[in-house]
Amino acid sequence: MKFEHRHAAHCESGVISNMLRHHGVPMTESLAFGLASALTFAYFPFIKLSGLPLISYRMPPKSIIKGMLAPLAARFQFETFGSPQAGQARLDALLAEGQLVGVQTSVYWLPYFPPQMRFHFNAHNLLVYGKDGDDYLVSDPVFETPMRCATADMARARFAKGVLAPKGLLYYPQKIERKTIEPQAIVKAIRKTVRTMQAPVPLIGVRGMRTLAKKLASLPAGEAHTVDYIGHMVRMQEEIGTGGAGFRFIYAAFLEEAAQIASMPQLIEFSNRMTEIGDGWRRFALKAARMVKGREPVDPLALAGLLRGQADQEEVFFRDLKRAVA
Secondary structure, X not given: OOOOOOOOOOHHHHHHHHHHHHOOOOOOHHHHHHXXXXXXXXXXXXXXXXXXXXXXXXXOOOHHHHOOOOOOOEEEEEEOOXXXXXXXXXXXXXXXXXXXXEEEEOHHHOOOOOHHHOOOOOOEEEEEEEEEOOEEEEEOOOOOOOEEEEHHHHHHHHOOOOOOOOOOOEEEEEEEOOOOOOHHHHHHHHHHHHHHHOOOOOOEHHHHHHHHHHHHHOXXXXXXXXXXXXXXXXXXXXXXXXXXXXXXXXXXXXXXXXXXXXXXXXXXXXXXXHHHHHHHHHHHHHHHHHHHOOOOOOOHHHHHHHHHHHHHHHHHHHXXXXXXXX
């Protein structure tokens, strides 16, 4: 199969943009991310990862892939399996037909990841474009070059247990009826993101940021749990699936593309503003990381203040963006 691997910032948006380009759709990672209205903020203290709350900067796994269906009048086949043997047989059969296949995996069991980068995250997406002997030929968009993965390792990665267990999930397009992006799809996607970020729910969007800031401000500076909590925030933001700053930069790139596709030059200003917001998230992560590493005193109140500042900026940003696309 002739397939072009392209490096991307995030696995799911990278996978779907590479897959769509393979099928003749001029799709970029940022355009896929924005069209799927994938940007968000969520703080779920009742969902635990290693005993600490889930903090997310994007919509749930598979939302970017499924977000492409309506704009492209597309239909995808999604399949899960009851056993590794059945999952492998189906993947091998699709590859034998020349199909490019997306799969959901656990990062921990992928041997081409450096040991220090492996952790139990079960929603990592990649593309399989062939098989050579016992090795699958893998296009993992977070790597600059294609990879190889032994059959046994792929089975472990596809059938890992735990939160977001993939159950061997694989997917591929059955039809793509529209291969250009219409301006109305751009506007609809932006409006959906605005609604999410302005949601009247204390755990979502701008309000979710302020709820997390309140929790952060309540943590005692001198306890080990506080350091663990701050370190967890940094990991959720900057290590797990691109995170706060990275997703803001991707969305900024989307707005720049959207300005041209939808003939809305006012979106260029919003692209620049979102880049500045992303820079603020990076500064927040850097200060938090310095506290965790002992290079600055642990100061939850200072971090809470920075987080409230991010919330204030995003509140104004999405209020203005709503007016711009009204």
